[in-house]
Amino acid sequence: MNYVMNNVKKWVECEQDRQLIIEKLKIFDESNDKNELQKISKELFVYEKKYMRPYKDECDVLICTVGMREEPIILSVLAVKPRRKCILLHTKGSLKTAELIENDTDIKKLGVIFERVEIDEVDAAENYRIMKEKVLERLRDKSKVRVDPTGGRKIMGTAVGAVAFYFRIPMVYLHAEEKGGISVPFTGSMQDIKNPYEYYGDIDMQFLKYNFDHGYFNSVLEIYNQLKDTVHDAALVTKLDVISELSKIYRDWNGFVHSRYYQNPKEREKFTFLAERLEDIKNKCDRLGFELIRKDDMDKNIAFLKSLEDGWQNRSNIVDVPRLVDIYMNAKRRAEQELYDDATARLYRCIEMCASLLLEKEGIKDVSKITKDDYIKFAQKHGMDCETLMSKFRQLSGFERPEEKPGLNDQMVLLQIVDNPASRIYAEMNNPELKGKGESARDKRNRSILAHGTNPITKEDYQSIEKYVQQIISFTIGASEFKKNVEKATFPKLMI
Secondary structure (H helix, E strand, O other): OHHHHHHHHHHOOOHHHHHHHHHHHHHHHHOOOHHHHHHHHHHHHHHHHHOOOOOOOOOOEEEEEOOOOOHHHHHHHHHHOOOOEEEEEEOOOOHHHHHHHHHOHHHHHHOOEEEEEEOOOOOHHHHHHHHHHHHHHHOOOHHHEEEEOOOOOHHHHHHHHHHHHHOOOOEEEEEOOEEOOEEOOOOOEEEEEOOHHHHHOHHHHHHHHHHHHOOOHHHHHHHHHHHOOOOOOHHHHHHHHHHHHHHHHHHHHHOOHHHOOOOOHHHOOHHHOHHHHHHHHHHHHHHHOOOOOOHHHHHHHHHHHHHHHHOOOOOOOOOOHHHHHHHHHHHHHHHHOOOHHHHHHHHHHHHHHHHHHHHHHOOOOOHHHOOHHHHHHHHHHOOOOHHHHHHHHHHHHOOOOOOOOOOHHHHHHHHHHOOOHHHHHHHHHOOHHHOOOOOOHHHHHHOOOOOOOOOOOOHHHHHHHHHHHHHHHHHHHOHHHHHHHHHHHOOOOOOO
């Protein structure tokens, strides 16, 4: 009680008031008579109101649960001094208490506008609905709102507090000491209540994990930016920073940053070296003693990224096995996000790369720069001259000769001439009659918004096309090599 009296000496400027309060507090301290304690508490309440310490932050709207005692709510309103209004959450039984609060002489001097909202004493679900539909819709800037669950039954405060925590509305509480169930005068003070959802970020962390696991890395970074200013758990803050870096790496990987072309190769930027960045994160996790991604998954990803970096050339079109698999996996991720047009466009890029890789095996090193000598060597390798090769090309394609930079169909015709199995798969894929359907996989692709039409690709369309692409890739690089690279290029799940 000594500290209470010391506080009174600091806060109460009027000597007459100060002496009276201290005398009453001494009697309160020495008494064990509940009736006497209650009497003194009521006598000093007038002075508590007069000298109530102000709440430290600005508040536009104060939301209070109302029980059968008006005193704590009156002190809350006097301390917080809401600039716009005060919403009283009362039950049928505490309506009279709400009226006493509104009609208190000291409260009236503040000029606060009061609004009443009736809630239930015990039905938490109903109170949640009422808060959403009748209270939250009236709020603007929630940072200038305070919820005070001091009054009323515990279940009322629990329900209202849960809503405040979930919707990130700051909470306060009038904390006061008690003696024999009676509040000790001049011990009441408004205190902020830390929101556990913000402190530990549990709800947001679930959304963050979902977005990371499903490849929405920009969304992960948005959630991170919201969390970093509210989370106060030191261990989680450290993990969040690492997750942010991981998300940037996988975002950049998802965006093919590893294959970026530069006018001047010497200007190649450090952020394109994804394997090095991921290895740094792996080492950091080891030092900090936590695991956000399975080490085996991270090692596989690092190995795959190194193969992408080792094969980098300063070209706008790099064709190699790692990039082929990378585009295929990128297509699968788009399909998982139900972006089937986008996914299908990537699958067709895979077929193009397969055709180029197969022609490389035939000695044509760069399809984009193919020469007459390349055709001559290609023809000779398969026991024919260039004229015979072009004659067969005309017969199969209907065109005089391949384009200067042969596209996918031209490349597949060349492979068909030498009876390459990939060309047979491609032909089956583009022949609707082989499957008894009126539309081939090429037709489906061509009507896509990302090809030549405006008709969206469906999930079934995508799956039918992917089946053929898998076969073509497996033939091009070998089923075992394909499977091994897919394992290395699979994006991991976040372990939180």
